[in-house]
Amino acid sequence: MHCTPTVSADPSIQPGRDIDCDVLIVGGGINGCGIARDLAGRGWRVVLCEKDDLASHTSSSSTKLIHGGLRYLEYYEFSLVRKALQEREVLLKSAPHIMWPLRFVMPHDPSMRPAWMIRVGLFMYDHLAKREVLPGSRTVRLRQHAAGAPLKQSYRRGFIYSDGWVDDARLVVLNALDARERGAQVFTRTRCTAAQRGSDGWVATLDGAGRSRTVRARAVVNAAGPWAESFLRNVAHSARGETLATKSLRLVKGSHIVVPRLFTHDHAYIFQNPDKRIIFAIPYQDDFTLIGTTDIEIEGDDPAGAHITEDEIAYLCTQASRYFDKPVLPADVVWTYSGVRPLLDDESGDPSAVTRDYLLESNTEAAPLMSVWGGKITTFRKLAEDAADEVSRMLGEARGAWTDGAFLAGGDLSAWIGKPHRPDRDFERFVAALQKRHAWLPPALARRLARAYGARVDLVLGAAASMAEMGVEVAPGLHERELRYLQSSEWATSADDVLWRRSKLGLHYNPAERAVVEAWFDTRETEGINACN
Template sequence: MAEPITYDLLIVGGGINGAGIARDAAGRGLSVLLVEQDDLASHTSSASTKLIHGGLRYLEYGEFRLVREALIERERLWRMAPHIIWPLRFVLPQTQSPRPAWIVRLGLFLYDHLGGREELPGTNTIELRETVYGNGLKDAKGKAFVYSDCWVEDSRMVVLNARDAAEHGAAIRTRTTLIDARRDGAGWTATIEGERGRETVRARALVNAAGPWVADVIGRTGANRSERGVRLVKGSHLVVPKLYDGDHAFMLQNPDRRIVFALPYEGKYTLIGTTDEPWEGAPAKAQISESETDYLLDTANRYFTHALTRADVAWSYAGIRPLYDDQAGSASAVTRDYVLDLDAGEGRAPMLSIFGGKITTYRKLAEHALAELSPFFAQAGAAWTAGATLPGGDMDDFERFLAHLTQDHPDVAPALLRRLARAYGTRVSRILDGGLGEDLGGGLTSAEVDYLVAQEWARTAEDVLYRRSKLGLHVPDGTEARLTAYLSAG
């Protein structure tokens, strides 16, 4: 029997934190194996509100360190991936605000200045009736504040980090489960099971980035040791027909002081979310509850002229956020900051467990994770990701890039070309140059699917239609069946 392969790092979890750590570590010259029990970003990391933001509401809870770090990362990530991240203006009406206007304006002043904002426009105070920002609102009078954050295609952010990790030498194994792991001298011996069957691998360090399953993975190591706790909080979202005209978003304040976002989504929809509902029991695939649906519909109906009912819901999704348990009284008040728990000692192979975190701070979290692990790897290189673009992100300006692409491909429909450019950036030529091939429905072509299988670990119709893209909201009936048949034939 062949000796097990030995890696520097075995990373458990293919969400944004696991993929980000894999990218950072592989770029420093460490050998990395990442295992994910399902598809990349198949749980929490594809169920976000799709924002790169500092977290304005976190200022109420005194989370100044987290907000500052997130605000600094906001523009840095935009520069790293301008194809999947772009600026968005947020309208914060004061017409139904439970907070005095001066408190909100003070928070926005801090938000503008705490993180060294460079390119994003600052906050403006407006009268709703005098601008397009009042479009669609029931009460289009009174004062509102307009501030900046960024949008992100969250599941694509995960995949691009995994892609970059692989191109730096990391092995990415989806649909592969960690069965168990035991310390064996100065390293770990682990059993994994996936498409290749059951295997034994060895690693010098174990990184537990399993998100909601972080405590479960600790149990599978036999360690059962951590002073840190995880608190599971479900966040759910609705997708409904477009509620207003414009490319701006709304931050809506509710009487219970919680906030809900309404965001332009996929051209003809509005995304509404999120909720904060405690999750009891073992982590699993989450779905929106009736009470969450009612809460989000009630919020939208409080603000917008178009009255929504359950029949208007085009799609919903939910995810379980694995927050660090800071013993806060309510789910909304639980910290969104992250905690890194290093279990190591004299002669003990290290295990680093990740508690909490948010997509905006994933890159910085990865840097901190490598700082914790660096004493065990003298050969590791220096931090490098701060100025490095993600795959497809090497462009100065997206619209200028798209204009050149349109000139080069006049035979491709403009709407399709824009979608492909947004998804793949400068790597779109790898799909376009050989011809698009068969149209499987709604502009999804065999060339794109082949790329997703070969380069982005897509295996099922759901991977393609709802994580690598959101084409599931647009394609005609029959596309999913044709896609499933195409994938099976391949």
């Protein structure tokens, strides 16, 4: 008798069997999962493989902003900024539980940029795309505003504008969930080790969890992010054995630090630096402030080991301390993370000036191949839509776009609150409805579950009618019922998946508490293996 361990990459998949599909997508970051969702929603048979966990690299290591990119105006990236600005409210409405509006304060430093230049930039930012939810920009007297209190007294004037915040790793998971519910098969911790191109299809080998599978696909989408170039050079093979790589990537590391909360208001800051870069200081996880990012070009074609350096920590602390009255010191840092941005090589000497726009490269010399170059999290939906349009064209059948106006998994709160109005207010109505329906939930836990799962929260709670029925409290506020849901439905197979990607509870736990969560997964894996013996 064949038995599958309880820790399965995707419970919908029959392990060990060969698969025929229309499109194989390599890469489980935001672009790969977004494309899988869009294609599956058009009725294409989709398989996605990711060599690690979903969003385990760049897509969980962003500055976590849904933004147009104010600073890109200085590089005349008007098309990119407009595209991103158009997407802000589309995304905010699609998943109000993991995305919400955020106001940004820019203290004015006359030595950086003149006030007139900032006003012109903000006017363009306000008017390049239609706004329905986000308020426009304005000037502010910092000595008379709560946002001025944490700043040095010398900063007396500033500007306030709107953008949005996103839980980036959960955004990836929600796309993967939606893709799977529309028929896609999602393999995590499964590497594409070979992809052979023929005249009318691809034959790929997927290796993971001790198993090897053969996938026959009509087309391949290379959405491997920082590994996109190396995938074409080392894994994908043409019928004649020629390299399929045509573009070069510049891998630019962006590092962030997290420190104990520096201010109590709900605004974020954007600070101008003497090197003409900017950094953000953002309210984070209630008790912390997130500061980032850097732009450091890295060498090599395997960015998995990218990590913050002492120089980067010092840089972020120094730049933040130019503005905050209380200095930010390296000793204050409680957590760091680094992501590697896969940017198209445009031969710019300054990594900060390299375009954040994307390019979709189609190759139809034999079985269709599409490679995704570059991109940013704000424009992922539009990128996925454009990619799905092109893949459909290459497969010979136009199938209509559908994601503009569609909810992401858990984003449709109407069953709880009725007709939606404004995403931020709708979420608060949802929290109130959740607390009313499940009055036994502690308010802090109810809000966290609402943020993480939105309308899918009942899938987590199941039939529970009391805290006792949530199961063992494995770590503070984290119960066995939620862990089992994450394991069975959201591809979580380790403590890191839960503590640092499906949530950021790891920030709130001490090492002993994190170790207990690790032990829970170890026990579950052992139980699964023993069940097969």
